[in-house]
Amino acid sequence: MSTDQAPKALGIKVDNVSKLYYPAAQEPVEALRPIRLDINPGAFVAIIGPSGCGKSTLLNLMAGFEKPTAGSLYAGSQRIEGPDPDRGMVFQQYALFPWLTVRENVAFGLKLAGVREGERHDRADEYLALVGLKDFANAMPSALSGGMKQRAALARAFCTDSSIILMDEPFGALDALTRGFLQQELLRIWQEHRKTVVLVTHSVQEALFLANRVIVMTHRPGRIKRDEAIELSYPRDPMTEAFRQLEYSILSDLQEELHAAHGVVSAQPTQ
């Protein structure tokens, strides 16, 4: 790549963060119970947990979309007060701007950073080439398939030159084949650019395939149940014994949480 800035990455520090929601005329909901978490610069962390465990809440807190009820979060040494282009995000719904071409979408962050049109389009094209969308630079997002949209969204997040990239189940809406392909591409881009990546997922395989650290959360209120450094070398093969053992052990942790959550749910009458 000709974008030859020194690889920059920031760590994330989650310092005793809890989050309560106050739905109108109802009991407050405890989404996160005080959480401490230190993410190293350049790490690829996967957060996994049963649905409704607060993993997306945690990600939204890191992005600055929501404010913690107590505690604070830091990106590097900077306290997180709100959304910032230094913390990019890839959304499950792609979130491409439908009125812009694919190239304009990818260059959007650079445009707001004040980069000249020629330069930002050149850089957008580099990232489009990286995700295999070079020929679609002038297409409108509506002309792309789901997988292609998410590739464009990946290019946009990495092109914006954030030091942290947050991903909220980015491949959740894609078919298995496309998902596997995009996982490989994401791994390749991350290895090339070494940004800090935090990925929320509900797939153990995805977490183990990509991340060098996997965090398993409990059912609501979310706490950290397990924090596992994954030392398997890349590229990882889901068929190896080590991979499968880890997968099995994390799955059974999740199973435990699922049962616990179910116990709580089934004790109450369903609406």
Place this chain on the structure above:
Amino acid sequence: MVQVAGLDPQPAYLTKKPVNSLSSQRHGGGIHEEYSMNALRQSVRGSLPYFAAIVGIVLIWQAVVVVTQPSPMLLPSPALVTSTLAELFTSGELFVHAGFSLGRVLAAWLLAVAIAIPLGLAQGSSPIVERFLDPVVELFRPISPLAWIPLAILWFGIGESGKVFVIFIATFFPILLNTVSGVKSVDPVLIRAGQVLGCRTQLKLFRHVILPAAMPSIMVGLRISFGTGWAAIIAAELVAANKGLGFLIADGMEILRSDRVLAGMIIIGVLGVLIDTAFRLFGKKMRREEYQ
């Protein structure tokens, strides 16, 4: 390069051809010929039902005239109305009246655009403004713009400003309401995407995300409002004017020339359709693609 529709060898996005043949393409050229050919073909195909409707109406009209033999003062034949239309056209009278009506609507509409769009943007994005403005809007909205005509005459007399005032009221609410709903229905995930991509201020978010996302809805408001304005100007001119299409048909009634009344009505209808079509084409061109 002219292609037969339906025989494209490649998907639209590979040939740099607009996905929608009426939308324009920002990057890449050499498509104008094809673009205009497709546009022509589409507009011809699109206007066929109109021609069928016109033929049907004229046939029924002629049949009624033949069967009931009414006095031409009450119901003239299609032939007589056609010759009256031709007369209005050649004498230039048509252009004077249509010009006055259009000018009034345009002036009032532009005024409404200038006020309703900023107000709608504010109301759509600020709950506080919404709380104050919404009750006012809801109270005024059910009052037909025509109900303002008596007040307009009292306040402004029968000059231009009274009519502009009535049309302003008629065009204001459709623009406002569509702008508000456009802003409110912006996908929240696009706003978040805008924020993490560098829209640090509300103003930047507005300019780069909210406004373009709300644009299709705003365009609908602009189109609908011109239509309601066009309907209202005729009514306003019926009551108080000495120029304009509304005056033309009111005057036709007073001098017992129903051929002039019908000719005036036909001009009103045709112009209304033309204006609406112009807005649709412009709106499609602006969108560059289809998304709902």
